[in-house]
Each structure stands twice: as structure tokens, then as C-alpha cells.
Amino acid sequence: MTVGYTGCVCVESVDYSVLVNGEQVGPIIPGRGLRQGDPLSPYLFIICAEGLSSLIRDAESRGALTGMKVCRHAPSVSHLLFADDCFLFFKANEDQAHVMKNILATYELASGQAISLPKSEIYCSRNVPDGIKTIITNILGVQAVLGTGKYLGLPSMIGRDRKATFAYIKDRVWQKINSWSGKCLSKAGREVMIKSVLQAIPAYVMSIFQLPHTLIDSIEKMLNSFWWGHGKTTQRGIHWMNWEKLSAPKIHGGMGFKDLSAFNLALLGKQGWKFITEPNTLVARIFKARYFPSGSYLTATVGHNPSYVWRSIMRARFVVCGGAWWTIGSGASISILNEPWLTNGEFISSDVPGAHFIHNFTINSLMNLYDKSWNKQVVRQVFSADIASKILHTLLISQVGEDRIVWKGNGTDAILYAVLTDCVSQSLSIRLTYGARGTGRGSGTLKFHRRLRIYSGACAVVVY
Amino acid sequence: MNIFQQQDNDFSSKLDVINPSISDNDNDLLMTPFTKAEFCDAIFSMHPDKCSGPDGYNPGFYQHFWTLCSDDIFKECCDWLTAGQFPSDLNITNIALIPKGSMQVSMKDWRPIALCNVLYKVISKVLANRLKTVLPQCISDNQSAFVPGRSILDNAMVAIEVLHFMKAKTCGEDRYVALKLDISKAYDRMDWNYVMAVLYKMGFHDRWIHWMRMC
Numbered sequence: 001m002t003v004g005y006t007g008c009v010c011v012e013s014v015d016y017s018v019l020v021n022g023e024q025v026g027p028i029i030p031g032r033g034l035r036q037g038d039p040l041s042p043y044l045f046i047i048c049a050e051g052l053s054s055l056i057r058d059a060e061s062r063g064a065l066t067g068m069k070v071c072r073h074a075p076s077v078s079h080l081l082f083a084d085d086c087f088l089f090f091k092a093n094e095d096q097a098h099v100m101k102n103i104l105a106t107y108e109l110a111s112g113q114a115i116s117l118p119k120s121e122i123y124c125s126r127n128v129p130d131g132i133k134t135i136i137t138n139i140l141g142v143q144a145v146l147g148t149g150k151y152l153g154l155p156s157m158i159g160r161d162r163k164a165t166f167a168y169i170k171d172r173v174w175q176k177i178n179s180w181s182g183k184c185l186s187k188a189g190r191e192v193m194i195k196s197v198l199q200a201i202p203a204y205v206m207s208i209f210q211l212p213h214t215l216i217d218s219i220e221k222m223l224n225s226f227w228w229g230h231g232k233t234t235q236r237g238i239h240w241m242n243w244e245k246l247s248a249p250k251i252h253g254g255m256g257f258k259d260l261s262a263f264n265l266a267l268l269g270k271q272g273w274k275f276i277t278e279p280n281t282l283v284a285r286i287f288k289a290r291y292f293p294s295g296s297y298l299t300a301t302v303g304h305n306p307s308y309v310w311r312s313i314m315r316a317r318f319v320v321c322g323g324a325w326w327t328i329g330s331g332a333s334i335s336i337l338n339e340p341w342l343t344n345g346e347f348i349s350s351d352v353p354g355a356h357f358i359h360n361f362t363i364n365s366l367m368n369l370y371d372k373s374w375n376k377q378v379v380r381q382v383f384s385a386d387i388a389s390k391i392l393h394t395l396l397i398s399q400v401g402e403d404r405i406v407w408k409g410n411g412t413d414a415i416l417y418a419v420l421t422d423c424v425s426q427s428l429s430i431r432l433t434y435g436a437r438g439t440g441r442g443s444g445t446l447k448f449h450r451r452l453r454i455y456s457g458a459c460a461v462v463v464y
Numbered sequence: 465m466n467i468f469q470q471q472d473n474d475f476s477s478k479l480d481v482i483n484p485s486i487s488d489n490d491n492d493l494l495m496t497p498f499t500k501a502e503f504c505d506a507i508f509s510m511h512p513d514k515c516s517g518p519d520g521y522n523p524g525f526y527q528h529f530w531t532l533c534s535d536d537i538f539k540e541c542c543d544w545l546t547a548g549q550f551p552s553d554l555n556i557t558n559i560a561l562i563p564k565g566s567m568q569v570s571m572k573d574w575r576p577i578a579l580c581n582v583l584y585k586v587i588s589k590v591l592a593n594r595l596k597t598v599l600p601q602c603i604s605d606n607q608s609a610f611v612p613g614r615s616i617l618d619n620a621m622v623a624i625e626v627l628h629f630m631k632a633k634t635c636g637e638d639r640y641v642a643l644k645l646d647i648s649k650a651y652d653r654m655d656w657n658y659v660m661a662v663l664y665k666m667g668f669h670d671r672w673i674h675w676m677r678m679c
Contacts, residue, residue, distance in 0.1 A: 036577050036578060038578060040591060043595050044659050045610075045654065050607070051658070053607060054481045054482045054483070054604075055481055068640050070625055077606070083609040086645040087644055088643040088645065091639060110479075110658050111654065111655055114647065115646070116647075117646075121643075121646075122644070123627065123630065125630035125639055125640045127634055136641055142643070149644065151644070154620050154624070156620075156624050157627055157628075157631065158628075208621055208624075278613075282605040282622060286622055286625060308624075309625065
């Protein structure tokens with residue numbers, strides 16, 4: 001069914017006429033609605049949502065609403081908007097619930113948006129007594145109480161059973177495989193399918209959560225049996241090669257599939273990297289206040305009662321540590337221990353002898369005040385001979401104004417993933433021993449037609 | 465209530481809380497004369513095989529013949545923008561209905577997508593690209609959709625962190641509630657007068673608001 005309409009000179013005077021079974025019905029004269037498909041619409045929408053945001057901010061500054069602080073020095077969060085996905089936070093008492101209800105009613109009336117409170121969900125912190133809970137649900141007219149809901153397509157509450165929380169990813173991969181496997185894809189078709197459809201499914205979740213190993217294993221098993229299968233789900237082919245070898249890059253004789261756990265760490269490392277390079281975003285400020293108030297991501301510890309997101313990002317820290325490197329400006333923001341500021345991104349670990357003396361110092365205390373050079377006397381006094389020589393060999397360039405962290409080699413964002421994934425698989429020692437063998441290598445480097453390449457690759461894979 | 469009809473109401477009092485955040489400098493930037501490069505970027509950033517509007521020319525056509533027709537397109541578009549008026553047939557769109565979910569029972573289960581003429585989309589895109597540059601200043605940190613340099617994951621991570629905090633909070637006097645809103649048909653119900661009033665309040669140039677109104 002298609003509906004055509006004519007008219008529309010400008011926003012003010014659009015009129016729709018609808019073709020229903022070939023007859024023109026209309027005109028309908030609207031005064032609302034952004035057109036989905038017009039490049040400007042999204043921006044006008046968020047500008048409109050800014051109206052709600054400023055109403056809430058105003059109430060917050062008057063003291064009528066209280067935003068939430070995850071710890072004492074964290075910025076307070078009273079609302080999170082992502083297009084039409086909204087989360088509002090306030091204190092659990094009658095007054096604030098009334099204020100919030102008024103704000104929503106005002107916004108609804110002015111903007112024309114329809115907020116359906118009965119369909120909205122609330123979640124109370126665990127110290128809220130049942131009595132207050134009922135009062136608030138009554139005031140707002142909210143029915144359901146949010147359990148383990150999703151926000152922006154990500155599970156927003158992670159319990160102990162991570163496997164169950166993320167099991168839906170496996171289901172989705174399974175559904176995709178089932179909907180295609182009957183259709184007899186060619187080998188090349190399957191390669192594309194795995195690379196750009198199946199492996200893309202977990203990518204979004206993996207960018208902030210570390211998936212359980214068992215889950216990753218079972219996803220990889222499914223992909224492997226899809227790759228070797230004969231089209232129908234019941235017929236299993238012989239797995240001539242295990243997934244580990246298939247996931248090696250083509251240049252090393254594999255098929256270039258992603259190693260999901262390495263890819264997961266790379267994506268998590270990217271989030272950690274963003275804490276360092278973009279410290280002024282809301283998320284970076286909150287995490288800093290909560291987990292590393294006096295240090296940086298590179299020196300942070302997991303801390304007390306961490307969320308699963310932070311736990312995951314911390315697990316990927318070794319990847320970032322392996323590639324990050326300070327270029328030294330004034331040196332005032334780089335602490336001596338655990339920060340990669342020596343040549344080649346090496347760092348002084350906190351178990352060197354005498355570490356507790358220099359615990360809170362930054363590296364400008366090792367430099368001369370009048371010009372940018374190392375204070376040799378101090379360096380030799382504090383450190384053992386080999387560390388001291390490493391420090392003295394670290395270049396200080398007087399042109400560099402401020403301390404900046406950079407990625408080793410080509411530090412552009414675009415290739416960060418690639419470099420990260422590469423680093424990770426190296427450090428996980430997934431490098432293949434048979435990598436440089438004959439046809440396997442040729443199939444990756446020579447410019448064959450894709451189908452030919454896969455065929456020869458598959459042969460090579462089978463032969464070895 | 466007719467959801468497509470405008471409500472006659474006076475929201476000036478409700479808009480007082482919006483701070484003007486667009487400086488004269490930003491306005492100058494938005495109002496600088498258009499260049500051909502902007503139009504070129506806009507055309508070539510579209511996918512060549514995207515569906516065409518009622519006039520039947522898809523982006524691929526314009527991309528292929530860009531060297532031939534760029535001067536004419538550029539001149540005409542600039543004329544329209546300076547005159548503040550589009551030709552009446554430029555802004556015609558087809559509406560295609562995209563199914564939502566697996567079962568389509570009522571009209572709610574379809575999402576209307578407007579298929580605009582490519583020529584119109586180019587202008588709209590040029591304006592959108594300019595608007596994008598000033599967005600980080602006028603959109604607060606709490607919104608991360610569509611603003612360059614902000615990511616969906618930022619919001620998701622904050623939400624998860626906050627909910628984790630709430631879950632761990634078992635004692636103390638600070639009691640909190642999280643409310644997750646359900647806004648239905650958010651796009652289709654946006655009141656134009658309200659959007660324009662917000663734009664005005666933020667301090668956008670009158671001319672710019674007029675262009676937004678045209679689109």
C-alpha cells in the first residue's frame with residue numbers, strides 16, 4: 001500500500017491529500033509532525049527536546065528537583081535523553097514527584113508530544129520503603145515497575161547471571177542463521193554473511209560489556225558450523241579447521257573472521273581511550289569521580305562495588321596501556337608511576353624499590369625548572385641505574401606545550417580499532433604458526449576475484 | 465484530540481527557561497554565503513541508490529552529471545534561499561509506509577517515511593550540516609542523539625552507572641526514583657510553532673528560522 005500526497009510549500013501551509021483506492025481524499029491540513037526522511041528533522045527534534053531538558057534544569061536550579069550523584073563529587077544527573085528514549089531521575093518524595101508531573105504536563109502541552117505515563121516505568125533505589133513507592137506511582141499514574149529493562153537496546157541492569165543476561169545475543173545470531181541457512185548460500189556468500197551480518201550483531205553490546213567466554217565460545221561454534229554446513233541446519237558438514245585458525249587474517253592463511261574476544265577487548269579499550277582523550281564528556285566526568293578521582297584511567301583500580309561496565313573497561317586496560325604514550329609538555333599532569341611516559345610507552349611500575357616515596361609525584365618534579373630537561377641529580381638519586389638511564393634517554397621536546405596522550409604509530413581514530421584488534425590478538429598469542437605458508441598467504445595478498453580467493457583459501461585451509 | 469492539529473496555546477511563559485546559547489558569531493557562521501563545495505558534499509554524501517522522490521531522479525543521477533549541472537543547481541538553490549521561497553513543487557514528497565514489527569494490524573504498525581525530491585534534500589542537507597556545527601553549544605550534555613562528537617554509548621553508560629548506584633543503595637536517607645518515559649509517535653506529533661519558538665529563544669537569526677520554516 002502506498003499513499004501519495006501533493007501540496008506543501010512550506011511548513012506552515014502543508015496540505016495532504018490521500019489517495020485511497022484511487023480516489024483523492026482531502027485536503028488534510030496538519031500543524032504538526034516532522035517528516036522522517038528529511039535530513040533536517042533529527043536536528044529539529046533534539047532542539048525541541050532541549051525544551052524538556054531546560055525545564056528540568058530550571059527546576060533543578062530552583063531546588064525543586066534533585067538530580068542523582070553517583071558519589072560526592074560526581075556531576076548530578078537529572079535526566080538522560082536520547083531522541084525519544086528518556087530517563088529521568090529525582091528524589092523519592094511527594095513534592096518532587098508532583099514537580100516532575102507538572103513539568104511533563106507543561107512540555108506535553110507545549111510541544112504536542114504525547115507522554116504515556118501508564119506505559120512508562122519507574123525504578124526506585126532499594127532504600128525506598130514500599131509506602132513511598134505506592135504514593136509516587138499513584139501521583140505519576142505509572143503502572144509497571146521497571147525490573148531488568150533495557151535502555152537504548154542494552155541491558156541496563158546486570159545481575160550475577162551474566163550468561164542469562166546476554167543470552168539474547170546468541171538467540172539473535174541463531175535466528176539469523178536459521179532464516180538463511182535454507183537458502184543455499186555459496187561459500188563467498190557465507191563469508192560475507194558471517195563478516196558483515198552475524199559478527200556485527202554482538203558488536204554493539206560488546207562495546208561496553210565484556211561478554212562471558214562461554215557465550216563467545218558458543219557463538220563462534222555456531223558461526224563455525226554455519227561456515228562448514230551444507231545449507232540445511234540438520235546436515236552438519238565436517239569442520240576441517242577450527243575457528244581459531246579461521247579467524248586469522250587472510251594474509252596468515254585464515255579467513256579473516258573476527259576473533260570475538262579480541263574484538264570485544266578492542267571495543268572496550270576504545271571506551272577507555274575516550275576517557276583519556278575526551279575527559280570533559282558527561283560520562284567521563286562521572287566515571288572519573290566514581291572510580292579514579294585523583295588519577296587517570298591508566299592508573300585506576302577496579303575499586304569498591306564496581307558496575308559491570310567499569311569492570312569490563314578495566315579488563316581492557318592492558319590493551320590501551322600497550323599502545324598509549326604520553327608526549328611530555330609541562331609534565332604536571334603525568335604521575336611518575338604507572339603512566340606510559342618513557343620511550344616506547346614503557347612505564348615505571350609501582351613495585352620498584354622506593355615507590356612509596358614518589359607515589360604522589362608528577363614527572364615535572366624530575367625536571368629542571370628553568371629549561372625543559374631532566375634533573376639528572378634527582379633522577380639518579382631516586383631510581384636505580386637502569387631506570388634512571390631509561391628516564392634520561394626519554395626525549396623532552398621544548399616545543400610541546402601541554403601533556404598529551406597519543407597512540408603509538410599512527411594514532412588516528414579510524415585505524416584505532418584495527419591497531420587495537422591487532423595488538424590484542426598478538427598479546428593473546430593467537431598468532432598462527434603456520435601463517436606464512438604458500439597458498440594461504442597468496443590467497444590473501446594477490447588480487448584475485450573474491451570467489452577464486454575464497455576457493456583457494458578454502459583449499460589451502462583444507463590442505464593444511 | 466486531533467493529533468495532527470495544532471493546539472492554540474501560548475507557550476511563551478514556558479520558554480523563559482531556555483537560555484539563549486547562540487552567539488552573534490555563530491549566527492554569522494550560519495549565515496555566511498553558501499559555497500558550491502557545500503552542495504557538492506551534500507550530494508556526494510548521499511547513497512546513490514537511495515529511493516528517489518516524486519520527480520524520479522535518484523542521488524546517483526545528480527552524482528553522475530554533477531560536472532554538467534552543478535552550476536545551475538547551485539545558482540537556483542542560492543536564489544531560492546535568498547528569496548526565502550521554494551517553488552511550490554519542490555517540496556512534494558511521497559510517503560512510503562515501512563512495516564514495524566512482524567505483524568501489521570493497524571496503522572500504528574507502519575512508520576511513514578517521507579521520500580523527498582533529491583534537490584530538496586540537498587538544500588536541507590546543506591542547512592543541516594551548518595546546524596550541526598553549532599549543536600554542541602545549544603544542546604545540553606544530557607542529550608547524546610545526533611550531536612556530532614557524542615555517542616549513544618555515552619548515555620547508555622551513564623544510565624547503567626546510575627542504575628547500578630541505585631541498586632546498590634540499600635540504606636541512607638537519599639532515596640531516588642528513576643522514571644523511564646514512553647513517548648509515543650514522538651516525531652509525528654512535534655508542534656512546529658513550538659520548535660520555531662525554541663529556535664527563536666535560543667537566539668537563532670530570524671532568517672535562519674525562516675529557512676527552517678521553509679523546510
